[in-house]
Amino acid sequence: MSLETVAEDIREEARARAREIEADAEERAEAIVAEAEADAAEIEAEREREVEREIAQEREQRLSSANLQAKQKRLEARRDVLEDVRERVEAEIAGIEGERREELTDELLAAAAEEFDEDASVEIYGRADDEAMIAALLESYDGYEFAGEYDCLGGVVAESEASRVRVNNTFDSVLEDVWEDNLKEASTRLFEQ
Template sequence: MGLDAIVEEIRAKGKAEADRISGETYQEASKIIADAQSQAARIKAARQEAVRKEIDRMRQQELSSANLEVKRAMLNARKELLDEVYANAKDTINKFPAERNQKLLKLIIVKNEDSNTKIYSRAKDRSAVQKLTKLNYAGEIDCIGGVVIENEAGTEFLDLRYETILKNASERSLKEVSDILFR
């Protein structure tokens, strides 16, 4: 065998070895690229899921905040309406005709004058109150009507002013009135 044949054989073996190494390198590079693409896809999917969850959380938070604001606005509107009804009731009581006012005062005084000695009323009702009771008239109070009755020692008193009665009735029936008005 000649030198040329040996060189050619070595070249052929070298080329075959180079082709084999090149093929293995290509396969390994392809596997690395495929793994990197797969990992990139997983990372991308995970980040997209995290972003989607964050968007959903923010959307829910905004929705909850908006619902709370709507409820707050509705409650404020209801409170304003109830306050207006209360003010109108107070104004109506303040404008009671004298005859009706005297009937109410008589009912209040007769029911509450036992074991008490002093009575207070607004200036406008002084003469009517003095005619309706044997209690000592102790002075005038600032109110829309009604009386305050006190025991002799001044340690106990009954606040029977119309605005106090209205306030107590309003507080007791607030839920019922609210249910009727805002069904």
């Protein structure tokens, strides 16, 4: 075997080994690229799912916020209507005149008098426009006197220093009790759905 033949065999072996290494490297490169592409596809799919979740969450938050705002607007409108109704009722009560006003005031005065001892000295307060009427009603009560005006729709406030008792029997206090007791029913009637 000549030197040239040995050199040619070595070169051929080197070329074969180089082709093997190159094929192996290409195979590994293809595997790496395929794995990278699979990872990229998974990352992309996960990101799409995440974006879809964020969109759904944002949509839900906006819908919830819009529903809350609508509910608040409805409640505000109902409150406004109820305030208007209350103002109308107060105006009607303030407008009660004549015998009816006197009868109601007398009933409230009698109910207040029940809270005091017979010999008590009681000061009565009432609406300025009702002073003459209240003074006339007080003539049948010993120890009772009109002591001044009280800002109210009508009725009386009775006080006794000795017993430290104060009774608020104004039209306002009666209205407040009736209003509180019947607010739910009135609201239901006004806003039936």
